[in-house]
Amino acid sequence: MAEAAFGRPSLAPMSRYRFALRPRWILSHLFVLVMLVAMIAAGFWQLDRLQQRRDRNAEIVARSERPAADVRDLGADAGYASTDAAARFEFRRATATGTYLADDEVLAGQPSRGGDPGSWVLTPLRLDDGTIVAVNRGWIPNGGRYDSVPDQYRAPSGEVTVSGLVRRSEARGLIGRTDPAEGTLEVLARLDVVRLDQQVDGDLLPFYLQLQEQVPAVGDDDPVPMEPPELGEGPHLSYAIQWFTFSTLTVVVYALILRKKAADLERGDDLAVSGPPEPDPIPAP
Numbered sequence: 001m002a003e004a005a006f007g008r009p010s011l012a013p014m015s016r017y018r019f020a021l022r023p024r025w026i027l028s029h030l031f032v033l034v035m036l037v038a039m040i041a042a043g044f045w046q047l048d049r050l051q052q053r054r055d056r057n058a059e060i061v062a063r064s065e066r067p068a069a070d071v072r073d074l075g076a077d078a079g080y081a082s083t084d085a086a087a088r089f090e091f092r093r094a095t096a097t098g099t100y101l102a103d104d105e106v107l108a109g110q111p112s113r114g115g116d117p118g119s120w121v122l123t124p125l126r127l128d129d130g131t132i133v134a135v136n137r138g139w140i141p142n143g144g145r146y147d148s149v150p151d152q153y154r155a156p157s158g159e160v161t162v163s164g165l166v167r168r169s170e171a172r173g174l175i176g177r178t179d180p181a182e183g184t185l186e187v188l189a190r191l192d193v194v195r196l197d198q199q200v201d202g203d204l205l206p207f208y209l210q211l212q213e214q215v216p217a218v219g220d221d222d223p224v225p226m227e228p229p230e231l232g233e234g235p236h237l238s239y240a241i242q243w244f245t246f247s248t249l250t251v252v253v254y255a256l257i258l259r260k261k262a263a264d265l266e267r268g269d270d271l272a273v274s275g276p277p278e279p280d281p282i283p284a285p
Helices: 015-021 023-064 085-089 193-197 236-274
Strands: 093-100 106-108 116-127 132-141 159-168 204-215
Touching: 015 023, 015 236, 023 236, 085 159, 085 204, 093 132, 116 204, 132 159, 193 204
Parallel strands: 132 204
Antiparallel strands: 093 116, 093 159, 106 116, 116 132, 159 204
């Protein structure tokens, strides 16, 4: 064995870490490994979410940049077969000219605006050939006071021309309020064209139109039109960087813990080699 400075024996580099093969340390290694795998997986999951968001944004831009079309002429008839089929039309710019069915309009959802609770106003619009399309005319403040569309926000009479974005009908997910299956409702849990269709005389198109412009123009007392879809990338990139940073720090910190433990044990071994200090002699009586 090589002699260290001052004549004390030096442990071989690998033998310093023999303690790491003890069962409780093996469990510690496995725990750290599982945490590393989980953090790295979370980082890549955030990157995947970021790519999904970018793909969605690109699709929204591509569709919204296409020329506006009549709501009846967005594509092949197959796209009008169901709400799922109509997904191919979402975010297309569309126009419609007709008369609002004010007696059939409903409040929908519970959106907030600037922290204030409210509701969407969803109004059927009958076109000249009898086709009906639901129009989300916009947001009104509603802290629970209204159980139907207030008079000041009712749809105007007479012919109007509206333009906006095609949006998919909303459906209940795993959680959320459920609307009664029967009866005529004046408040819907969400922008659900399928449920609205049950209580309107005539068949609705399988999507709704998100109002952006209207002729005659929208007045100050009308619902506030929904804002265009958010095209930001969200916090996914920063979250991914955080997860990868956490995983890197875990490796570094754990390595330092092992190194410190090895150094502590080595100091203990040195003490064992050199032996405890000699006690002071006891003076004779």
